[in-house]
């Protein structure tokens with residue numbers, strides 16, 4: 086079977102490329118042509134990858150107000166019953182209770198006579214406001230004024246020219262926003278109940294005078310008063326400098342809002358849409374047509390976005406560098422392939438997850454992905470062995486450095502070897518839940534992927550010990566990680582091992598229940614240059630299993646994680662500190678319940694560079710803490726005694742002494758230490774972060 090399909094697939098590949106070529110060139114071969122059929126608009130979702138981390142507490146700056154002393158105004162001006170405009174003071178708030186004033190009282194006493202002017206006049210007045218402070222103040226007056234202000238484009242303000250010339254004003258603005266700056270741009274994030282149209286309007290007005298909003302994130306809730314097109318349109322008009330927009334879970338924003346953004350914010354570079362249930366191809370096409378500087382697009386769970394939108398992005402956004410599409414039911418081969426085929430020149434990061442695409446899309450990636458450096462494919466259940474085989478054999482992925490494949494049935498021995506041969510610069514490979522992959526394919530892959538440095542296998546249950554030996558003997562791996570690979574069972578290796586793998590520095594074997602004494606000894610012999618060893622969750626290993634590995638490590642171990650290795654005893658720690666005390670920096674013995682104070686004595690005597698020690702849930706007592714505190718050279722920075730019930734109040738002086746160097750101390754679930762003792766420690770060790 087395998088011998089026949091390369092020829093067949095090369096022919097298919099050729100036909101496929103012709104089809105794509107026609108699509109890209111707009112020369113539709115036939116209106117009924119399969120690949121060129123364009124599905125009419127259907128719902129979808131776009132996510133653009135970028136993010137703004139600053140909390141949204143300072144949406145709106147009130148530099149002054151017509152009617153109140155702005156210092157007294159406090160943080161919150163409740164302008165009407167449903168509208169909150171958030172007005173942080175210039176500096177951190179000194180007033181803890183928000184100062185609220187009711188609309189009725191407000192209007193009765195302070196009704197401004199200016200409000201009787203027709204809207205046209207107010208417009209003209211607002212346009213002539215000298216700066217952002219004044220605009221913010223006006224927006225604080227009433228919902229009506231706020232709405233009028235948001236309907237004015239930033240470029241329509243008379244002051245937009247004046248400000249540029251007026252250095253004093255500019256420097257004042259800069260001073261005001263300095264705490265919010267992120268790469269020179271203002272950043273806002275509205276979350277949950279704060280994500281309302283009113284707040285967006287306030288952001289639009291409040292940031293217009295500050296050099297403009299650069300990044301906006303909205304993390305919606307499904308509440309009924311969530312953001313709509315109206316709020317997004319206010320942002321579009323007020324924030325023409327917007328570069329990054331992230332919209333999560335805002336079902337009421339649709340194509341109208343996104344089109345307004347596209348129309349006004351031509352500088353947009355990053356767009357991230359997640360669970361935008363009402364945004365369809367139309368919105369995405371508007372972005373493609375108006376935002377030529379788009380570099381990053383992420384779309385997740387947008388049920389109305391489909392192929393047509395992606396095709397437009399591919400054609401019209403020549404700077405696109407990063408694309409991520411996840412769980413969008415309307416996205417298929419046509420959208421993915423035309424995007425990849427036309428946006429090829431700088432596209433370097435591609436993530437495709439949970440899509441109904443087939444071998445065809447992978448063939449296109451393999452052929453056109455010439456500048457792709459990072460590729461992540463996940464949950465592509467309709468891609469077969471042939472798809473991955475063609476992707477490798479197409480020889481286009483020459484720059485690919487990192488490949489991650491999760492839950493794809495098409496990854497088999499044959500296709501993996503082809504990927505190894507085709508991706509000649511591959512450095513990092515991660516395979517998760519690839520249940521058809523076995524030793525033969527893995528070893529063949531390792532032999533052909535000559536640049537491979539890091540390999541991670543997770544839940545690849547057909548891989549056995551001999552596959553691992555084969556990989557280690559055949560390539561220059563620096564790091565190997567095995568997680569929950571249940572196919573690895575101890576076998577005593579009869580035949581002498583091939584040449585050692587001197588390149589391997591880091592080995593991590595987590596929760597592989599069958600990985601025991603024989604496997605450890607084998608790895609130890611094969612990899613004498615190990616420096617980082619993580620065996621967490623290998624509850625089956627014993628002292629006898631680990632000691633040979635410790636003895637064969639020539640380079641000196643630096644980081645050792647033995648968390649959850651229940652049956653290890655002090656003997657291992659004694660050997661470890663004797664052999665590697667001169668290099669060890671991190672030791673994690675969490676849950677090794679047979680480890681006692683004598684291990685801590687050995688650590689105190691031998692470890693010069695240890696900075697991070699975790700003996701949570703070990704059989705440690707006060708005398709262990711005493712031994713550590715009496716060590717002369719020890720310079721611990723992070724220490725965990727979590728769940729050590731043998732450590733009591735009596736350790737207080739030892740902990741205080743250790744605290745001179747500690748920045749982190751974990752005393753959680755230490756039942757014998759009273760809370761009073763912890764309080765005293767917290768008082769005296771003010772530089773140390775104490776968990777209790």
Ligand SMILES: *[C@@H]1O[C@H](CO)[C@@H](O)[C@H](O)[C@H]1NC(C)=O
Pocket residue numbers: 154155156157
């Ligand atoms: C505003 O209030 C603050 C403190 O409440 C006071 O120090 C300041 O003088 C007031 N400013 C004006 C203009 O009334």
Ligand SMILES: *[C@@H]1O[C@H](CO)[C@@H](O)[C@H](O)[C@H]1NC(C)=O
Pocket residue numbers: 351352377378
């Ligand atoms: C795109 O970015 C470049 C440089 O970053 C800039 O010169 C150009 O004006 C931008 N394009 C648009 C449409 O704003």
Ligand SMILES: *[C@@H]1O[C@H](CO)[C@@H](O)[C@H](O)[C@H]1NC(C)=O
Pocket residue numbers: 440441442466467
């Ligand atoms: C795979 O394709 C078949 C038909 O071509 C379709 O019925 C099925 O839903 C697809 N699977 C996924 C996960 O999209």
Ligand SMILES: *[C@@H]1O[C@H](CO)[C@@H](O)[C@H](O)[C@H]1NC(C)=O
Pocket residue numbers: 414417441
């Ligand atoms: C997946 O795509 C195929 C055509 O490529 C289509 O027949 C099938 O219905 C799709 N499945 C789903 C679940 O959308």
Ligand SMILES: *[C@@H]1O[C@H](CO)[C@@H](O)[C@H](O)[C@H]1NC(C)=O
Pocket residue numbers: 569595596622649
């Ligand atoms: C590994 O096993 C431990 C104990 O059985 C469990 O607590 C932990 O979640 C597992 N880790 C992973 C990554 O599965």
Ligand SMILES: *[C@@H]1O[C@H](CO)[C@@H](O)[C@H](O)[C@H]1NC(C)=O
Pocket residue numbers: 595619621622646647648671673
């Ligand atoms: C050690 O392993 C445990 C369990 O996998 C993990 O939670 C912990 O972060 C690891 N510690 C270090 C320092 O790698």
Ligand SMILES: *[C@@H]1O[C@H](CO)[C@@H](O)[C@H](O)[C@H]1NC(C)=O
Pocket residue numbers: 624625626651652
């Ligand atoms: C730990 O060692 C004891 C004997 O010393 C053995 O009975 C037990 O099965 C071991 N536990 C595990 C999880 O291997």
Ligand SMILES: *[C@@H]1O[C@H](CO)[C@@H](O)[C@H](O)[C@H]1NC(C)=O
Pocket residue numbers: 733734757758759761762
């Ligand atoms: C710890 O000290 C507190 C008083 O500081 C005392 O109440 C408590 O009984 C002591 N606990 C132990 C285990 O000695």
